[in-house]
């Protein structure tokens with residue numbers, strides 16, 4: 001069933017609690033990259049332009065002891081948000097109590113308030129009590145009491161049951177998705193539940209063990225699953241091929257065999273690889289077909305595989321990509337990842353969905369991000385969504 005979204009709500013004069021993802025990289029109080037704050041702006045602007053009082057909650061990093069708190073304050077985030085919105089933003093340096101309640105009660109329609117890092121609640125009087133990340137029922141109830149409606153726009157934490165997402169939602173009459181969350185549900189949820197065919201998944205990255213749930217689920221939904229990256233060679237080993245010194249998970253070879261048997265020709269492995277003598281960009285390297293020779297490790301898919309993958313992709317109507325095709329951090333082994341990213345940018349008739357930090361970095365580096373249908377904002381959350389799991393943060397959003 002479709003989920004309630006922020007545009008379904010009557011926001012005028014309402015105290016709108018908003019769970020956003022402001023988990024930005026931060027060092028010595030300086031924000032490294034404000035993409036996540038920028039990404040949250042459309043929903044925040046919508047709320048204030050419709051007369052809501054925006055009360056923003058987010059986690060920032062991991063708070064495990066009192067000493068972690070000063071470096072993980074939300075104050076610099078509130079300042080950056082104020083610059084981006086070009087209007088004052090009230091920062092409240094606490095997560096509960098009179099000061100917070102007074103500040104909220106003092107808001108006018110269209111004002112914006114940022115509360116301190118929700119994970120400050122994980123440490124109380126020096127003890128690691130995990131009130132936020134353990135979804136303490138009293139905390140969710142308390143935060144819910146501060147607002148009239150709840151908007152959850154933090155997809156990155158949707159796979160977790162925390163007080164600031166699930167806890168608040170379970171104490172609120174109405175919880176709606178923000179625009180970012182809505183887009184994740186539409187594209188990733190859409191691909192998993194109701195894809196337009198042909199549906200092709202491209203899965204890469206280092207390990208089979210990290211992606212096994214995704215491979216399994218997508219084999220039952222997709223028409224083809226293209227495999228690249230380090231996990232290829234565990235599949236090679238399962239087929240009895242030579243893998244040289246390539247990355248392999250020995251304890252996953254049997255599992256890889258089972259997957260190969262089950263998948264038949266749905267699962268497509270690279271037919272050639274770029275192999276190197278060492279895990280080093282400057283090492284001697286060459287391209288080989290099939291087996292990986294002794295003394296070499298495979299670090300990228302080869303040109304024939306790229307061509308073969310493109311042939312499968314060109315008729316696709318839905319494409320999901322997660323994980324690099326090789327060690328793309330090193331320029332000599334980046335081609336597979338970059339060529340696949342570039343090719344996705346040319347597929348104007350397909351829904352193209354990219355998840356995971358490395359594949360996202362690749363399409364951004366290539367400048368093709370705006371030619372794709374959707375770039376997921378959540379790493380762990382998008383993987384679990386692709387595995388077909390119910391994400392508690394999404395399940396807690398009201399149905400329309």
Ligand code: AMP
Nearest residue numbers: 205206207229230298299323326327328
């Ligand atoms: P993941 O976090 O599982 O998506 O894996 C990403 C990492 O896998 C990147 O840092 C890549 O460098 C690495 N990777 C991709 N292909 C290979 C390969 N053939 N051998 C070793 N590492 C690889």
